[in-house]
Amino acid sequence: MPPFDLPNLADQVLNLTPQQGLGIPVALVGAVFLALGAQFQHRGVMKVEDELGGAARGLSRTQLIALLTRPSWLLGTLMLALAIAFQLTSLYLAPLIVVQPLGAVALVITALVNARITGHKLDRLTIRSIAMCVGGVGIFVTIAAFVARETAITDAQLLTVLVILGVVLIAAAIAFVVLRRRLKAIMYIIAAGVLYGFVATLAKVVINRIRTESFDLLTVTCIVALVAATMLGAYFVQSAYASGPPDLVIAGLTVIDPLVAVAIGIVVLGEASGAPLFAIIAFVVAGAIAIYGVFELAKHHPQIQR
Secondary structure, eight states: OOOOOHHHHHHHHHOOOHHHHHHHHHHHHHHHHHHHHHHHHHHHHHHHHHHHOOOBTBOOHHHHHHHTTOHHHHHHHHHHHHHHHHHHHHHHHSOHHHHGGGGGHHHHHHHHHHHHHHOOOOOHHHHHHHHHHHHHHHHHHHHHHHHOOOOOOOHHHHHHHHHHHHHHHHHHHHHHHHHTTTOOHHHHHHHHHHHHHHHHHHHHHHHHHHHTTOOOHHHHHHHHHHHHHHHHHHHHHHHHHTTSOHHHHHHHHHHHHHHHHHHHHHHTSOTTTTOOHHHHHHHHHHHHHHHHHHHHHHHHOTTOOO
16 A cells, blocks of 8 residues: 555645535535525425425325426426535536535535524534534545546446446335335435436446547446436435424535535445555544434424424
8 A cells, every 4th residue: 555645635635626625615606595495495395395295295286286386396497406406516627526515515505594584493413423524524625636646537437436326216216115104314315315316327337428528338328327317316305394494404415415525436446545544444433423413403402304
């Protein structure tokens, strides 16, 4: 294993090209749209619930159709579409490991906006949980930025990612059908976060293949898998809005999404194969802190329906 040369690694991370540097503000703008879109979509889901009843088993077809008539939900969807556009642009400009975790900014914005709108004051436990989410992700990604290397993805590695995603999609669908009576907001959020972690990875792959004009059948398969994961993840997010506050939903997505994306890069793509042992341990600890923060937020948030 090569020695861990911190100054040299710092040069690699901090010496971003102007184009890569532009990806950071683009990602931050996307985080703002993500936060606002979540707030408006949550409001739309709540109005549909008031009109048609609760969504104890996930949103029904009638409720999903009703959402299409809610101006607040449509406005939120438009903002989320803009968030996705900015995220894809940032992925085109800069490495995933640099820009994907910046979505955690959306958690802070959503928490402040939601508290202002609903009148629910963020107590000490809630603020601590949010700090654990953001801090854990920040530490995790900072370490990843120093020890990970963005390398070209081989067809074999990409097939591995697609197979794992296929298993995850099937498992998520089966779990929903079997356990939908007992699913709570946190379970929908975890499922959506995992799926969106794969979406981010596949989006980066597709962008790179289009850029290098390597558009083949495997790329088409990636697009199909990306769309399938996005649609199922979107349904889980809407169902989570029906049983939890928007900042809890965003917490799950902005924590679990980048952790899964980076974990895929480390475990499947070998992007941290040269990392020292203490970095691996730090990965585990930081990830555990962030995930624990999500569960603590689900436990202590003043808006959680008990």
